[in-house]
Amino acid sequence: MIRKFPEMHCNSNCLENIACPICGNRDEFKVEVLTRASLTDDGTDAEVGDHEYSENSYIECFSGTCRHHGRVRDFTFPGLDELLSTCTCRDLSWYGKGHASACPISQI
Numbered sequence: 001m002i003r004k005f006p007e008m009h010c011n012s013n014c015l016e017n018i019a020c021p022i023c024g025n026r027d028e029f030k031v032e033v034l035t036r037a038s039l040t041d042d043g044t045d046a047e048v049g050d051h052e053y054s055e056n057s058y059i060e061c062f063s064g065t066c067r068h069h070g071r072v073r074d075f076t077f078p079g080l081d082e083l084l085s086t087c088t089c090r091d092l093s094w095y096g097k098g099h100a101s102a103c104p105i106s107q108i
């Protein structure tokens with residue numbers, strides 16, 4: 001994954017270990033969520049409450065023209081961010097284009 005997309009940056013929250021396998025996007029996705037709305041005789045209320053998704057949810061890459069889609073598990077790369085967090089290139093002017101030979105990631 002990193003060899004293919006050396007410009008990948010680290011995520012540490014909701015997108016931890018998630019990346020598009022086609023273009024390497026790590027910034028924005030559309031995901032299908034389960035939610036609950038109040039249903040009354042008048043209809044449903046539009047207020048969106050808690051939403052849930054799982055590794056089997058539909059996900060779509062939303063970067064540039066890439067609209068690669070699949071299941072969340074197809075976009076999940078266990079250990080990716082643990083690895084990216086060891087990158088020592090962040091202060092380099094060309095960060096995002098590759099890894100320095102001294103960077104642990106270039107040893108992979």
Ligand SMILES: [Zn+2]
Pocket residue numbers: 020021022023024025061062063066067068
């Ligand atoms: Zn993509």
Ligand SMILES: [Zn+2]
Pocket residue numbers: 086087088089090098099100103104105106
């Ligand atoms: Zn690096």
